[in-house]
Amino acid sequence: xxxxxxxxxxxxxxxxxxxxxxxxxxxxxxxxxxxxxxxxxxxxxxxxxxxxxxxxxxxxxxxxxxxxxxxxxxxxxxxxxxxxxxxxxxxxxxxxxxxxxxxxxxxxxxxxxxxxxxxxxxxxxxxxxxxxxxxxxxxxxxxxxxxxxxxxxxxxxxxxxxxxxxxxxxxxxxxxxxxxxxxxxxxxxxxxxxxxxxxxxxxxxxxxxxxxxxxxxxxxxxxxxxxxxxxxxxxxxxxxxxxxxxxxxxxxxxxxxxxxxxxxxxxxxxxxxxxxxxxxxxxxxxxxxxxxxxxxxxxx
Numbered sequence: 224x225x226x227x228x229x230x231x232x233x234x235x236x237x238x239x240x241x242x243x244x245x246x247x248x249x250x251x252x253x254x255x256x257x258x259x260x261x262x263x264x265x266x267x268x269x270x271x272x273x274x275x276x277x278x279x280x281x282x283x284x285x286x287x288x289x290x291x292x293x294x295x296x297x298x299x300x301x302x303x304x305x306x307x308x309x310x311x312x313x314x315x316x317x318x319x320x321x322x323x324x325x326x327x328x329x330x331x332x333x334x335x336x337x338x339x340x341x342x343x344x345x346x347x348x349x350x351x352x353x354x355x356x357x358x359x360x361x362x363x364x365x366x367x368x369x370x371x372x373x374x375x376x377x378x379x380x381x382x383x384x385x386x387x388x389x390x391x392x393x394x395x396x397x398x399x400x401x402x403x404x405x406x407x408x409x410x411x412x413x414x415x416x417x418x419x420x421x422x423x424x425x426x427x428x429x430x431x432x433x434x435x436x437x438x439x440x441x442x443x444x445x446x447x448x449x450x451x452x453x454x455x456x457x458x459x460x461x462x463x464x465x466x467x468x469x470x471x472x473x474x475x476x477x478x479x480x481x482x483x484x485x486x487x488x489x490x491x492x493x494x495x496x497x498x499x500x501x502x503x504x505x506x507x508x509x510x511x512x513x514x515x516x517x518x519x520x521x522x523x
Contacts, residue, residue, distance in 0.1 A: 229272070230266075230272055230273045231263070233273055233312065233317065234256060234260065234308075237259070237308055237311050237312075238252050238255060238256055238259075241255065241311075246398070246399050248375045248379075248397070249375065249379075250373075250378075250441065251375075254300075255304050255308075258300070258301045258305065259304065259305065259308055261301070262284060262301075262305050262308075265283075266280065269283065273312075274312075274317060274318055276309075276318075276322045277320075277322055278320075278322050278324075278325060281323045281325075281326055282326065284305070285298075285302065285326055288301060288302075295329055298328070298329070299328040299329065302323060302326055302328050305323050306323040306324070306326070309321040309322060309323055309324075336464075336465075336468040336472075336498060336499070337459055337460050337465050337468060338465060338468040338469040338472040339459075339465065339466070339469045343457070344368060344469060344473075346455065347364055347455065348361065348364060348365055348368070348409065350451075352413070353416075354420075355421075355434060358413060358416055358417050358420060359431070359439075360447050360451065361413055362410070362413040362414065362417050363377065363431065363444065363463075364466065365406075365409050365410045365413055366406060366410050366413075367463055367466035367467060367470070368469060368470055369405070369406045369407050369410050370392065370394075370404035370405065370406055370410075370487075371404060371467050371470035371471060371474075371487050371488050372392075372394055372404055372467070373396070373397075373463070373464075373467060373489075374441070374444060374463035374464070375441075376394040376395065376396055376489075377394075377431065377463075378429075378431055378438065379394070379395060379429075380394060380431070381429055381430060382429075383428060384430075385414075385430070386403075387411070387414075390405060390406050390410075390411065391403045391405045392404050392405075392406065394489075396489035397489065397491070398491065400489060400491075402489050404487060405487075424436030444463065445462075448461055448462055448463065449461075467488070470487075470488075471484055471488060471496070471499040472499050474487070475499050475500060481493065481496055481497070481499075484496055484499065
C-alpha cells in the first residue's frame with residue numbers, strides 16, 4: 224500500500240484525475256467534492272479515516288443517509304460517487320478493498336419533474352429590476368427559461384459566446400458538447416442593462432460575475448433562488464433545474480417536435496427528453512378530469 228494520505232488529499236487527487244480524464248464540468252466536480260466531504264466528515268465522527276473504512280463502515284454511512292431523509296435519487300448519487308472514489312483508491316493501491324462494493328442503489332419511483340405554469344413564469348419575470356442584484360437575478364431567471372440551459376452551462380457563458388444579432392448563445396454542455404441556445408427580447412433588454420451596470424473586467428469575459436469580476440458561485444445562485452421563492456410565496460420547489468423543466472414542458476405543450484427539444488436541451492439520448500412528454504400527458508389528463516362531464520364520474 225502507498226503511504227497514508229489525509230482525506231482531503233485523497234479527495235483532491237481523485238477529483239483532479241476525474242476532471243482531467245473525463246472532462247467533467249466544474250459543477251459536477253463540485254458536487255462530487257461535496258459528497259466525498261460528507262463521507263469524510265461522517266467517518267471522522269466515528270473515529271476513522273477514509274483509508275481505514277471497511278464494509279461495515281460503508282453500511283453505517285448508508286444508514287446515516289437514510290436517517291437524514293435524503294431523497295432516494297440523492298442517496299443513489301452519493302453512493303455511486305463514493306463507490307467510484309473507492310474503486311479509484313483500490314486501483315491506486317491506497318486501499319485493499321472497496322467498502323461500498325456490496326452496497327447497491329435502490330430503484331427510484333418515476334416522478335414527473337416540477338415545472339412552473341405560464342402564469343407563474345409571468346409572475347416571476349414581471350418582478351421589478353434595475354439595480355445590480357435585481358437585474359442579475361432577473362437575467363438569470365429569464366435566460367434559464369428562454370434558453371433551457373443547465374445552470375452550469377449558464378455560469379460558463381462568456382461574452383464572446385453571445386451572438387446578439389442572431390439572439391443565440393454557444394454553450395458547452397455535458398461531455399463538452401457544444402450547441403446553440405436561443406433567447407428573446409426580454410433577455411436582450413436585461414442583457415443590455417446588466418452590461419451597463421457591470422462595466423468591463425480585464426481579467427475575465429464571463430457574462431455572469433460578482434461585482435468585482437469573479438465567477439458567480441453556485442452557492443450565490445442557490446441563495447438567490449431561495450430568496451425569490453420566499454418573496455413569491457411559492458410552496459413548490461424553485462431551482463435552476465425547475466426553469467429548465469419549465470422550458471421543455473412549455474415547448475412540448477405548444478406542439479414543438481421532441482427531437483428539436485432534445486437538441487435545445489443538449490440531451491444525448493431522446494429517452495431523457497421523453498419524461499417531458501409524460502408531463503404534458505399528465506396535464507391533458509388533468510384537463511380532462513376537470514373539464515369533461517364524465518371525467519369527474521367514477522366508473523361503475
